[in-house]
Amino acid sequence: MRKKLLIILALLFLINSTGCWDLREAEQTGIVIGAGLDRGKDGSIVVIAQTVIPQMPGAGGANVGGGAGGHDTFHNWYSSGETLFDAVRNLTQKSPNTLFWSHNKIFIISEKLARESLKDVIDFIERDPEFKQNAWIVIAKDDLSEIMNAHGNLKEPPAQALANIIMIRDRNSKYAVSTLGEFIQQLGNPEAQAYTAGVTFYKGLMEKKNTASISGQETERSMELRVMDTAVFKQDKLVGWLNQEESRGLLWVQGKVKEGLLVLPMQNHKMIFEILKSSSKLEPLIKDGQLIMKVQVKVDGNIGEITPGTKLDEKHIQEIEAQIAKTVEEQIMTAVSRAQELNTDFLGFASAVHRAFPRLWNQELSQQWSETLKDIEVEVSVEGRVRGTGLITNPVKLK
Amino acid sequence: MGWLKKLNYLLSSQKGHVNQSKKKTSLDLPNAYTKEELINLPIAASLQENLDWMTKLLGQNVDFVQRQFPLGSEQPLQAVLFYMDGMINPEILDRDVMRPLLAPRPKETTGSALLKLLKSGGLVSRAEIDQYNNFHDVTNLILTGDAVLFVEDCPQAFIISCKGYQMRNIPEPVVENSVRGPREAFIETLSVNISLLRKRLVTPNLMVENMKIGKISSTDVCIVYLKGIVSEDLVKEVRHRLNRIDIDVILESGYIEQLIQDSPYSPFPQMLVTERPDKVVGNLAEGRVAILTDNTPLALIVPGQFVSLxxxxxxxxxxxxxPTLLRWLRYTAFLVALVLPSLYVAITNFHQEMIPTTLLISIAAARQGVPFPAYLEAMIMEVTFETLREAGIRLPAPVGQAISIVGALIIGQAAVQANIVSPLMVIVVAFTGIASFTLPQYSLGISVRMLRFPLMLSAAFLGLFGVMVGLLAILLHLCALRSFGVPYLSPLAPFNLQGLKDSLVLAPHWSRKIRPAELVQENKKFMGNNQKPKPPK
Structure with a gap:
């Protein structure tokens, strides 16, 4: 009995002696929700870690914009170093709390750094277990530190606001964005090039300070964040931007348009088509020794809005469907011509060709792909379908 | 309070003998008498000798009453009636015993004729009358509320049952309350409890075996089972384990529970304890055995498996x-009560990536300024909660409310405002406490509440790994545990598909046709075929 007790005691001490070496109290943790990566003037890597300032709900008058009197909801920690890890570790010289990166929602990379190369940052964020692969990665079109400091989108920290904006990206389908995991995969894939969304900010309508405005006096407007356009990469370098049309084209090709609107240029009236579903198929063909890329897209949706007075009949709907096909085709073609112009295969044509003609790809096409891409013929066929017209068929006839 | 009274009699009767030791009597036996000595002491033919013995054994007690009277009008025989005041029903004694004994009868006028009639059971109109011939039986029965009649020249004692001690009315269940179902609960009187069972099972197969346990208290303990359903081995085992008991006093069924369970060190209850007769009957019909103890308003049911708890x-x-949803709610509550505080400690201290960002932020916000690490905070709160609970039980009812107010105000609000604990921890502890009370077996709730402390410790040192190690240890223990030979986790492990109908889910009555396989070997069928109701065609 005594022996047993001793053994149990010894085991208990064994456990206790390991201690709680990795214990980390929640309030002593700097919860990083956004990371900004930039290239400093001296060539170092600059990291901006955005941490939340935990606040009791309802404590203090948390003013919109975090102006005077209101509590800040976030804090940015700056640091620089030779590489990303170096810079991140240097943060501990400043931050009193251990920074915790697993809740990081978004990586914002400055355009400058992205245009130079991502090789100084990409290894660490892939290697370190604290970074999560489902964080978004975006490119800052404007000054990174200003974006990281932008107040205005509600009272959330900018990183959280950006992540939330990206969460509802399908509602507009006007930019293509990648998670860290997808992005790293694209960077490593020889048959595709990386792309991800850009982020910028603009002077919003919201007043910066929550003060009563004196009429006639220009009040300072707060800066608001906006996710727009798509950055496309060639290898590890950013080479250009797709505008909204081109981004939509990219999304069509990838079959990633889930919702969003199509503004159809009808002859006599305005018409908005609401996309409900889309699918795409890439089918490379060889015709007369020429590689032809066939892109087939199917679009389903509803009539979302139409100028009053227009008559909706069978014939008109057929017209609309033709117009949908035409518009989508145009959007795809702009993306294709942009890809050819920048000579970067963000559309993922190469992998489709590889899959369709593996032998040909291995023998010759892979070596001269950039040549082939430049003047590949792309055939787009779009099947647009109007599934419904909403609650009414014909719009009201205004007197 | 029946037991206390009884115990008092026993103690005072003993004391009486100690005092008597100063008086020198002709009968030189030791003054505290053992059972064997009394068994070997026969009733004498001489009334005076018997009278002396009775006085010696019980005469010092204030509630010991003796009534001497002549039996018969011609050639009367002297007779003495003994009883304990307060344990008999005086009305019955007067009407059914004294009156027939004293009333002149036309035919039998002599004492010896009356004695003959008495022996044949014709004189006294009480239903229960017996003859005994040793002092052990006599004292035992007189102390349980019977009257004893000695007659001159008769080496036998007549025991006339006229028990009439105070007992409670049948109350409503207090611990196992219910919305639907009978509102009867056991009381302290064994015979009443058995009658509550008999009422529900009108069959000669309901067996009630009696045995007396406790050298001093000589408490009646009954083994109740349904012949034809229960496995013979189980009954034998119960009998054997009860016979093994050699103890002075049995105050409550808890004594028996501890003396007959399979793993005395296990923190888990290995038998069901219930105050509801309907629950006992349900379990008897499933092939379990109930153990009823006198002076205990609770029945023990063996074997008790985890799911039946x-x-x-x-x-x-x-x-x-x-009920199926309720079962799952209880399983969840069991887990919550067991691991919620340790999970909270482990996750907030070691695995912050596991919780949603917003929750982590609010935890961090809630913990601003709390001076203690999370596990210490959890310990403090858990200990506080247990203190409150204990105080709530022990406090007299009028003061009880004060505790809940003080507890709610001080622990719930002031402690949070004073930044000693975080509001989230209060929620965790409160939820844990409430969850532990949803378990229908109070004793299971106790073991769960106990076990969460070591789990919290291991969570504080090893994080989720520690919680898993702790849970595994508990699981291993549960797998190894047996209750009267039945695996504790059956029918889950060893697995039995039919058994799942009354464990993971509760199948409708018409589809549960088989009694628990781990309990019943023969007569397995519960009900007939085609019991599923259908509308007429």
């Missing part, structure tokens, strides 16, 4: 959907 009798009275 989470069954409430009310489950069977509702349509099966709801």
């Amino acid at each position: 989470l069954q409430a009798s009310e489950d069977y009275y509702y349509k099966f959907y709801f």
